[in-house]
Amino acid sequence: MIDLNSFRQKLQTHLERTKNNFASIRTGRASSALVENIQVTTYGGSATLKVIELASITSEGPQTLLITPFDQSVTQDLEKALRESSLGFSVSVSGTQIRAKTPPLTQEQRQKYGKLLSQFSEEGRESLRRERDEIRKSIKDQFDQKELTEDQKYRFEEDVDKVNKEFNEKIEEAKKRKEHEIMTI
Numbered sequence: 001m002i003d004l005n006s007f008r009q010k011l012q013t014h015l016e017r018t019k020n021n022f023a024s025i026r027t028g029r030a031s032s033a034l035v036e037n038i039q040v041t042t043y044g045g046s047a048t049l050k051v052i053e054l055a056s057i058t059s060e061g062p063q064t065l066l067i068t069p070f071d072q073s074v075t076q077d078l079e080k081a082l083r084e085s086s087l088g089f090s091v092s093v094s095g096t097q098i099r100a101k102t103p104p105l106t107q108e109q110r111q112k113y114g115k116l117l118s119q120f121s122e123e124g125r126e127s128l129r130r131e132r133d134e135i136r137k138s139i140k141d142q143f144d145q146k147e148l149t150e151d152q153k154y155r156f157e158e159d160v161d162k163v164n165k166e167f168n169e170k171i172e173e174a175k176k177r178k179e180h181e182i183m184t185i
Contacts, residue, residue: 022117022120035051117182
């Protein structure tokens with residue numbers, strides 16, 4: 001039989017991945033999601049870890065992030081990684097704390113991030129379509145093998161389409177929210 005709950009869980013996974021991609025896009029406000037996945041080579045080059053694995057990240061106003069390393073010996077490595085990131089932070093160190101200030105977005109950057117947002121949402125919708133096509137193929141195979149009646153087949157297909165549409169709308173809603181954040185000055 002067709003398991004709509006597992007289908008729903010798979011779609012939820014794709015939705016979360018898409019939302020995580022959205023979170024990595026810079027807006028006019030500083031967000032911990034901007035820096036938490038930046039790779040940091042540390043401990044004399046013997047380890048490459050993400051910022052989130054090395055420090056706590058808090059927001060200090062709309063333009064500034066405060067990064068506090070768990071281990072003080074990685075402060076310089078964190079500073080270097082933040083300076084070299086493509087996000088254009090102005091980085092300052094005071095004691096063991098690092099402040100990363102985001103520069104204001106230009107209109108050109110806003111448009112570029114808008115295109116990236118569209119790309120991420122399309123990738124999310126494509127993954128939803130793949131899951132939908134996979135389960136519809138499964139429904140068709142079960143119908144061909146006489147495991148489902150024609151009524152059951154159409155009911156399952158209708159349910160699958162309904163769930164898929166629901167998740168597509170969630171992606172679109174998240175995209176619109178993020179688009180609003182990007183375009184707000």
